[in-house]
Amino acid sequence: MTEMAKQLAAVVGFGQTNHTATRGDVSIAGLVREAALRALDDANMTWDDIEAVVIGKAPDFFEGVMMPELYLAEALGCVGKPLLRVHTAGSVGGSTALVAASLVQAGIHERVLTVAFEKQSESEAMWALSLPMPFSPPLVAGAGGFFAPHIRSYMHRTDAPPHIGCLVALKDRQNALKNPYAHLHEHDVTFEKIEESMMLWDPIRYSETCPSSDGAAAMVITNEAGGDANGNPAWIIGNAMRSEPTMFAGRDPVNPVAGQLCADDVFAQAGITDRRAEIDVVEMYVPFSWYEPMWLENLGFCPVGDGWKLTEAGVTRMDGDLPVNPSGGVLSTNPIGASGMLRFGESTMQVRGLAG
Amino acid sequence: MRDVAIVAFSQSKHERRIETQNEIEMMMPVVGELFDRTGLSADTIGFTCSGSTDFLAGQAFSFVTILDAIGPWPPISESHVEMDGAWALYEAWVKLQIGEIDSALVYSYGKSSPGDLPKVLTTQLDPYYVAPMWPDAISIAGLQARALLDSGKATERDFAEVAVRNRRSAMDNPKAQLAGEFNADDILAEPYLASPLRKHDCPPITDGAAAVILAAGDLARELSDRPAWIRGLDHRVDAHALGLRDLTVSPSTRLAGEKAGVGNAPVDFAELHAPFTHQELIIADALGLGDDVTINPSGGALAANPIMAAGLIRLGEAAERITRGDGNRAVAHATSGPCLQQNLVCVLEGDD
Numbered sequence: 001m002t003e004m005a006k007q008l009a010a011v012v013g014f015g016q017t018n019h020t021a022t023r024g025d026v027s028i029a030g031l032v033r034e035a036a037l038r039a040l041d042d043a044n045m046t047w048d049d050i051e052a053v054v055i056g057k058a059p060d061f062f063e064g065v066m067m068p069e070l071y072l073a074e075a076l077g078c079v080g081k082p083l084l085r086v087h088t089a090g091s092v093g094g095s096t097a098l099v100a101a102s103l104v105q106a107g108i109h110e111r112v113l114t115v116a117f118e119k120q121s122e123s124e125a126m127w128a129l130s131l132p133m134p135f136s137p138p139l140v141a142g143a144g145g146f147f148a149p150h151i152r153s154y155m156h157r158t159d160a161p162p163h164i165g166c167l168v169a170l171k172d173r174q175n176a177l178k179n180p181y182a183h184l185h186e187h188d189v190t191f192e193k194i195e196e197s198m199m200l201w202d203p204i205r206y207s208e209t210c211p212s213s214d215g216a217a218a219m220v221i222t223n224e225a226g227g228d229a230n231g232n233p234a235w236i237i238g239n240a241m242r243s244e245p246t247m248f249a250g251r252d253p254v255n256p257v258a259g260q261l262c263a264d265d266v267f268a269q270a271g272i273t274d275r276r277a278e279i280d281v282v283e284m285y286v287p288f289s290w291y292e293p294m295w296l297e298n299l300g301f302c303p304v305g306d307g308w309k310l311t312e313a314g315v316t317r318m319d320g321d322l323p324v325n326p327s328g329g330v331l332s333t334n335p336i337g338a339s340g341m342l343r344f345g346e347s348t349m350q351v352r353g354l355a356g
Numbered sequence: 357m358r359d360v361a362i363v364a365f366s367q368s369k370h371e372r373r374i375e376t377q378n379e380i381e382m383m384m385p386v387v388g389e390l391f392d393r394t395g396l397s398a399d400t401i402g403f404t405c406s407g408s409t410d411f412l413a414g415q416a417f418s419f420v421t422i423l424d425a426i427g428p429w430p431p432i433s434e435s436h437v438e439m440d441g442a443w444a445l446y447e448a449w450v451k452l453q454i455g456e457i458d459s460a461l462v463y464s465y466g467k468s469s470p471g472d473l474p475k476v477l478t479t480q481l482d483p484y485y486v487a488p489m490w491p492d493a494i495s496i497a498g499l500q501a502r503a504l505l506d507s508g509k510a511t512e513r514d515f516a517e518v519a520v521r522n523r524r525s526a527m528d529n530p531k532a533q534l535a536g537e538f539n540a541d542d543i544l545a546e547p548y549l550a551s552p553l554r555k556h557d558c559p560p561i562t563d564g565a566a567a568v569i570l571a572a573g574d575l576a577r578e579l580s581d582r583p584a585w586i587r588g589l590d591h592r593v594d595a596h597a598l599g600l601r602d603l604t605v606s607p608s609t610r611l612a613g614e615k616a617g618v619g620n621a622p623v624d625f626a627e628l629h630a631p632f633t634h635q636e637l638i639i640a641d642a643l644g645l646g647d648d649v650t651i652n653p654s655g656g657a658l659a660a661n662p663i664m665a666a667g668l669i670r671l672g673e674a675a676e677r678i679t680r681g682d683g684n685r686a687v688a689h690a691t692s693g694p695c696l697q698q699n700l701v702c703v704l705e706g707d708d
Contacts (some may be wrong), residue, residue, distance in 0.1 A: 006454050012673070058480060059416035060438065064480040065487075066411040070693040073593045080611060083593040083698065084447065087410075089417045095435055099447060106453035110557055122483075129416050135399040243404075243434035244420045250429065258431035 007106040010227030013043025013220035022121035023214035029075035035216035043220035047077035052095040056096025057337030061128040118215035118335040148201035160308035165289035176328025190294025209287035215335030234348035238269035283343040361576040361583030365672030370564035372658035383425035397543025402457025407464040441668030442628035442690030445452035465565035470575035498550035516540040518633035539683025564662030567617035588616030593698035609642035612701040625650040
């Protein structure tokens, strides 16, 4: 029996679509191809170089197509190749890339294309998330209704002042002005406009909420030889996934144990001991403004209760010492299934020096 | 490749309609049986992966709550594919190949009874040019069966004999939904459901669940007296558009079979995921399985077809027979998509 050592994997290409509320100019297939072709172009590869495709997206109800990867086989150059479809809820854009990386880390493939997308304009995401279920009280309308109580709990626990969420939204929307692919380009955004925007799910205001976007992201992942040949790869030196129960009294959705363990694992793999000092930039999934301070704590960038202080002090701004979401983040662009992969891809641009 | 085996398999009793259990309640005893048999638990298993589809549950993110069935606390390393559980097994096998873990749990389930399954499957078709015409899944399979007849490679009697053999084999399968002694002449006297397919050519509509435990090397030998080693595992996809394919053949099955090494040694038996009778003929041909190979000793998907789990069950049934000593080399196959679009092939072997 031969025990294979884990292979080093690298991202050598990243592409994303131009994101907007309705990409009526393209079909679902056209949308994913736009991102995939840009990733192949960035990697200096063609379809023939790709051995396998791993695709991810959030619920199929968002487009009304069951297992749409089957219909996308031709568009993604998969005919005759292995095709995997990942779905891990909101994390799917990231977990899809991790599955693609695992194919390389296991030594099964040398060059893998991974794609994630959402074309929300094909359907109505908010109500797709609010289908009436037997024996379940219809308490929420859309994701905001689910997350608002967790945010209120965070504010209560940490005594965070109420304007922190607006600060996050202002920063991310201003960052998005520098990202040509971002969905929202609010050139006239101000703190006051955000603060005065409509309260949707108290304490989440309209301007503290992610948009509904059509968009896709794609990456090309290769083995060590492929990374070396590329000359400017982003090496994957840590990756992890953790899940916890839905119905469990011991669960803390404000600071989930799964997130803490996942971060501990990934930083240990990367040999990072001082997260705040050793990390230069963070792209993380902030669908509602308050999740920036919440995840800063959950991922261990600061002690519990201090996340909002980092935001308030400007630490997470582009010119702070720990910039968070310089791309504008999910608050500026949210093709749900692709949002996780956009975080990964934007991070590869940062470490490859391609983000401007 | 690292030596990885299927060391335990469990499935529910498959039924047309399980009204008193939701998916979590269906899944819990199936996974619980594997935990009891192996002594493993959610927190000692290295990786967990499941396969299911929201379109059966009628709920977005439906699989998220089903994870509760295995008791994932403290939090576990876990993933999910919107595919048949056979592909969840593939993802878990890949994780085991990396060499950082020694065991994995794979589970999948399908509860078709709340909806109109042939119409639900219509939503798998091209959303712009095909699905709006609402062809149902049986009619689409009928097109393929008709093409096979027109090619001269098979007759309607061949279809009927596949049905007779599978339903007869299912009489030895206590988990089967549809089993019994039927006669080809009687079947051929029945009316068409979607010409040239008759009711007997079609799978039952099933509620059911299944789970598998994978283990590597020494742990596999510890957990099983006779592990079913995965000697080859590959999957491929064909074009989606029916007009771009020769529906009488399955190039993706053939290629996956070649990559998995099906033809490298004689095959004792095969578990083929063929929901419709004519599809078993196409798959057996693509894998080069001759008349000497026993096909679907479990009764196959014609005996029980829980969507999203029926492929994983083929791998589990084959492994269980290897472990039992019914043979030493088996082929297991899973399919997905209209007219056998996507196919996975696994070669399993015992230690002689």
